[in-house]
Amino acid sequence: TIEIFEKLTCLLHPYMPFITEEIWQALAQRNEGESICRTEFPKGGEINTELLASFDVMFEVVSKIREIRNVKQLSPKIVLPLAIKTNNKARYENIESIIEKLANTETISYVSDKVDGAISFVVKADEFFISLEGEINVEEELETAQKDLEYNLGFKKATEAKLANERFVANAKPELVERERQKLADAESKIKALEERITSLKG
Template identity: 40%
Template sequence: MIFQSLEFTGHKPFNDTLLHGLVRDAEGRKMSKSLGNGVDPIEVIDKYGADSLRYMLSTGTSPGQDLKFSFEKIEASWNFINKIWNASRFALMNMDGMTFEEIDLSHVKEVSDKWILTRLNETIEAVTKLAERYEFGEVGRVLYNFIWDDLCDWYIEIAKISLYGEDEIAKKTTKSVLAYTLDQTMRLLHPFMPFVTEEIWQNLPHEGTSITVAEWPVVKAEQIDKEASESMKVLVEVIRAVRNIRAEVNTPLSKPIVLQLKPQNEHYKTILETNLSYIERFCNPETVAISFDLEPSNTAMTAIVTGTEIFLPLEGLIDINEEIKRLEKELEKWNKEVARVQGKLANTRFMEKAPEKVIEEERAKEKDYLEKRAKVEERIQTLQEA
């Protein structure tokens, strides 16, 4: 190819060549007819789509490493695409026919809008640098974390406050931020998922004929707001900690709680008070107290996050005696699981004959069960001392 191109055009056909490892089976064996472990890509595409296969193959390994093919990885890619598709559908349903010319980022005031634009630009910078070094596995990780965690799990949920609110200016700004963020994200993702990104992009407010020839995203320094990023980091940690406490004491989100927040200093107090609407939406508190003078009651569940102590009093929230009984039953379950897996690992015959992968799986189970048992024991002790 190189010789022919030089002979007939006088130009090299390409400047760089990417060499990648072998695609092996799930056990790391080379695929071959004799082993019968080959995979027909057409069958995979028919079931999961070309984008699922392409994303898994292109981002599933690091330079110089072979790739272990597994249908679990393909299904994970398929689930990721579904997440992107559903998030995009929600966004498009709320665009109300917005055109490319109507996208306006000049009135961005909400901390969540500033934060997602900051995270978008950080992602653009990271993906561009990694792609230029052909580290596509890391590109996949960065894009996955941004899209799944920041965009879908947090921003889109927070955006509903403005989208369903009465403030028309805030609503239009959030629509603009959402449209712009999705547009730029689809461009970053396009080399790895060409079909779904093209379909979504064509339905977004855009200019141009195809995402294939759209310009690659570039970092815009004016969209980066470190202060907003810090504020969102605090808010996300607070909301996540409260959700975890709810899960620990088996209290659904629908049940209002008394929430007490003790900030470390005035800076964090301002962050909490200024953005109280986020905490109210995602924690469903009956009351929220933000003060330097708060101290936890004997029955309060506590957590410490960046710049803030969280107290969640259990009085009136749960029946402590019933909760202890429930936890004791859970403890009994974990005791049985620990005994079972430790018995297996103590079995000489099992340790001699089982594949190393199976042994490692059992050791991982043991670690997981021991951690869960310890957490239950700790919760029982806390409630008994209340």
């Protein structure tokens, strides 16, 4: 798995140089001066779509946590508690330690219910919670959740329109159509989670 992640970071490095360098360094013990820039570019082969999807989730989760740090003006040195509400815990088996290292979080915990008073965000169909006592501004969190909801409603509408286009469905590659259907399912899951989050914030 580590070897596959290393190959993925090499493939993505030209497009995302800084974060891929960080991830590559975190994947294994490196010698001083070692860099992803000096590694051999991977050759073609079969793509593990599940690992690729996990890698994509990892990128988004780390980015969201860093965004929260910036907004809340929290030092990167502060270790944050992170809880995940998911029906697919296996998705994180290969990326837990990388998220913990790159986002500087405590050991990830898994919850079955929402964490009261925590900052939350949604990735795919999963909810993530960071508890920051005294740091929660309900109005700000509500505004952010409503903006996210509006965006996802618009995205859902656009994706539905694309899938309703008979010409697109008939002429596009089957995997492309399936990808759009998965995007629609993800958007619907996000919308449901965000609506529940807004209801919770409104009390």
